[in-house]
Amino acid sequence: MSLAGARFRELLIGILATGHCVRFPALGHSMHPAIQHGDLVTLAPLGDRRLSGDDVVAVVRNAATRQIMVHRVRRVNNEAVETRGDALPSPDGWFPRAAIIGVVVRVERQGKAVAWRPTPWSRLRQAVRHALARGKGKS
Amino acid sequence: MTAIAWETCYCPSTNVVAREIDGEMVIVPLTGGIGDLSDDLFTLNDTGKAIWMACDGTATLAQVVEHLCAVYAAPREVIERDVWGLVEELCARDILMAQSAQ
Numbered sequence: 341m342s343l344a345g346a347r348f349r350e351l352l353i354g355i356l357a358t359g360h361c362v363r364f365p366a367l368g369h370s371m372h373p374a375i376q377h378g379d380l381v382t383l384a385p386l387g388d389r390r391l392s393g394d395d396v397v398a399v400v401r402n403a404a405t406r407q408i409m410v411h412r413v414r415r416v417n418n419e420a421v422e423t424r425g426d427a428l429p430s431p432d433g434w435f436p437r438a439a440i441i442g443v444v445v446r447v448e449r450q451g452k453a454v455a456w457r458p459t460p461w462s463r464l465r466q467a468v469r470h471a472l473a474r475g476k477g478k479s
Numbered sequence: 480m481t482a483i484a485w486e487t488c489y490c491p492s493t494n495v496v497a498r499e500i501d502g503e504m505v506i507v508p509l510t511g512g513i514g515d516l517s518d519d520l521f522t523l524n525d526t527g528k529a530i531w532m533a534c535d536g537t538a539t540l541a542q543v544v545e546h547l548c549a550v551y552a553a554p555r556e557v558i559e560r561d562v563w564g565l566v567e568e569l570c571a572r573d574i575l576m577a578q579s580a581q
Contacts, residue, residue, distance in 0.1 A: 347500050348516065354498040355507060355514040362507075364516040380517055 349406050352398075356385045356442045363446075370425030371396065371410065374456040379449050381410065383442035391416050394457045396444040399423055399435050410444065412458075426458075426466060429473040483540065483567050488578035490536030495574050497531070504528040506574055521574065530565050536578045540566060 348364075355362040366379045375381060375396070383398050391397065395413045399421075400406055411423040414431055421440065424431040447456040458466070483489070491497060496514050497506045506521040507514040523531055529550070533543040540562060547558050569575035 347505070350500045351498055351505055351507065351516060351520075354500075355496050355516075358496050360496060360509055361513040362516060363513050382513060 346406065349408050352383075352408065353400075353406070353441055356383060356398075359385055361385075361445065362442070366410070366447075370428050371412070371456075372427045374412075374426050374458070374462070375410070375444075375447055376449065379447050379454070381444055382446035382448075383410075384445045386437075386440050386443055389443060391421055391440075391443070396456060397421065397423065397440045398442040398444075399432075400439045400441060401432065401435070403439075408441070427469075429470060483563070483570055483577075485541040485544075486539050488536050488539050489534040489543075489566055489570070489575045490578050491531075491534070492573050492576045499528075504531055506531075508572075508574070521572075526561055527565055530562055531569075531575075534566065534575055 352362050352364060361382055361384045363380055363382045366375050366377060366381050369377055386397070391413050393413055393415070396410060397413055398408055398410045401409050409423075409425075409432065411425045411428075411432060413421050414424045415422040420434045420436050422431050422434045444456060447454050494509050495506050496509060497504060499505075504523040504527065506523065507516065508518070508521075529547060530543065533546050534540075538546065544555070544559050544562050547553075547562065548555055551558065566575055570577070
């Protein structure tokens with residue numbers, strides 16, 4: 341999922357920079373089914389938080405355009421994280437920790453909080469989906 | 480409406496985050512420490528921005544009017560009316576607050 345509109349992005353970055361959380365409607369389908377188009381997503385400032393492979397983070401993917409995406413952390417090292425949208429076949433690449441502006445702490449759908457962390461079942465489904473996508477790419 | 484006074488200093492409430500974006504002042508109310516971008520946001524025009532920026536907690540409303548009269552070539556009564564109207568509305572919405580109340 342991405343965040344449209346330069347003013348919206350500036351506002352989101354600005355609120356997180358003040359140390360407050362920010363809630364906004366999700367756009368797009370790249371994090372389906374964990375985060376769906378129209379879900380309300382709450383981001384918290386990253387601060388000193390240690391990231392793991394289950395976290396979903398907001399990343400400034402292009403410093404010039406300030407384009408932001410909200411994808412799941414795939415791998416972490418001391419200086420950077422690799423992200424991928426749950427519904428996407430390939431990773432986005434590595435981003436420096438400084439490019440991460442927030443981490444998802446709550447997802448709401450139709451007024452109710454929903455789980456966005458992967459379950460064993462969702463991991464299996466995702467692995468099968470990616471395997472099928474790779475198979476289609478080879479054939 | 481919230482009662483306001485010319486001799487009181489006003490400042491932004493701790494329940495909002497204000498950011499200037501493309502020359503426009505956008506105010507996001509905080510609910511439980513969360514800025515809700517799915518809700519209605521407040522946007523101030525040039526006049527509103529000038530009043531907002533003058534309400535920094537150090538100047539009384541009367542001094543804000545004096546300052547704006549010195550900067551803008553508008554009749555004093557118009558400036559007084561704009562300042563009073565906006566500050567009254569922003570206080571009613573908990574966006575501005577009296578300095579002594581902080």
